[in-house]
Amino acid sequence: MRRTTRHALLDSACSIxxxxxxxGDPWTVLVLREAFMGVTRFGDFATALxxxxxxxxDRLTTLVEAGVMERRPYTEPGRRSRHSYHLTSTGEELLLVLGALQQWGDRHRLGDDAPSAERRSRTTGGRLSVAFVDESGGAVELDDVAFVSMPAPEH
Known part of the structure; x- marks a missing residue:
């Protein structure tokens, strides 16, 4: 079996x-979950998780270096300067990924517990589902979705 190195993954043509x-690290996804719930301070992330x-x-540094989060300095009265962590627009797009993970987990990994949160519209309050949509905005059933390989770019 051929082993794939971290360097090979970085050079991969595969976006996934x-x-x-x-x-890809579970802690990173949980940090993102907390960020979407409004957590911004290091100590609050540590306590919540x-x-x-x-x-x-390490996880916050990875997210900052990837442009998913940004550090912002803040100072509380009588204390040294610290950083808070905020999602960038790139990071905010990961809400789809977390929503899809939650939706899958609610369907297949729920056990005896009720879901811990629901996806709802801020505008209408209605429940939301994560789905593939076509150019016209219509939902596409999963059995109609295909990943089609693209030709490698010429160098």
Missing amino acids: QRSLEVI GISTDLLS
Whole structure:
């Protein structure tokens, strides 16, 4: 069996592989979940997740370097300057990914518990589902979706 190196993944033409270099770690996805719930401060991420500070620091650094989050300095009265972490527009697009993971988990990994959160429209309050949509905005059934390989670019 051939082993794939981290460098080979970074050079991959596959967008899925390159994306997993940024968000493929479970802790990273949970950091993103908390960010979408409004958490911005390091200590609040650590408390909410029960994650070690070294691991959290590493995951936040990865997200900042990938342009998913940005650091913003802040200072509380009488304290040293610190950084808060905020989703960029690139990071905000990951809401689709988290929504799709949640929807799949609600269907296939729920167990005896009710879902911990629902996807709802801020405007109407109606429930939302994550789906593939065509150019006209219509939902496409999963059995009608195909991933079609594209020719490699010429160098």
